[in-house]
Amino acid sequence: VQLQASGGGLVQAGGSLRLSCVASGRTASSNTMAWFRQAPGKEREFIASIWSNGATNYANSVKGRFTVSRDNAKNTVSLQMNSLKPVDTAGYYCAGSDRPLSYAGTRSPTSYDYWGQGTLVTVSS
Numbered sequence: 001v002q003l004q005a006s007g008g009g010l011v012q013a014g015g016s017l018r019l020s021c022v023a024s025g026r027t028a029s030s031n032t033m034a035w036f037r038q039a040p041g042k043e044r045e046f047i048a049s050i051w052s053n054g055a056t057n058y059a060n061s062v063k064g065r066f067t068v069s070r071d072n073a074k075n076t077v078s079l080q081m082n083s084l085k086p087v088d089t090a091g092y093y094c095a096g097s098d099r100p101l102s103y104a105g106t107r108s109p110t111s112y113d114y115w116g117q118g119t120l121v122t123v124s125s
Helices: none
Strands: 002-006 009-012 017-024 032-038 045-050 056-058 066-071 076-081 090-097 119-124
Touching: 002 090, 017 032, 017 090, 017 119, 032 066, 032 076, 045 066, 045 076, 056 066, 076 090
Parallel strands: 009 119
Antiparallel strands: 002 017, 017 076, 032 045, 032 090, 045 056, 066 076, 090 119
């Protein structure tokens, strides 16, 4: 399975961006998809995840500002980011698992089988 992320860019504080991640290859509709981010010098951080039935899970830092969604027919997961802040600046990575993950499992990078190449989001003040 290959994941291709896109949609990053430079935006002013308070602005919005929409990231997309397309899965190709042998995909499974039962998988769990997620977004993580990593700023320079920091560990990879969980942002949001979505189960195949559409249920979602968010980090407290983005709850109410970011929305994750998926289109199973198109093997695509998206991340709508609103009210962006300079602290949101990071490389954003989509990830996928071949199996449904637990609530806690979705928040750990080690739970995922596949990773996209990352897309850079820069938020200026």
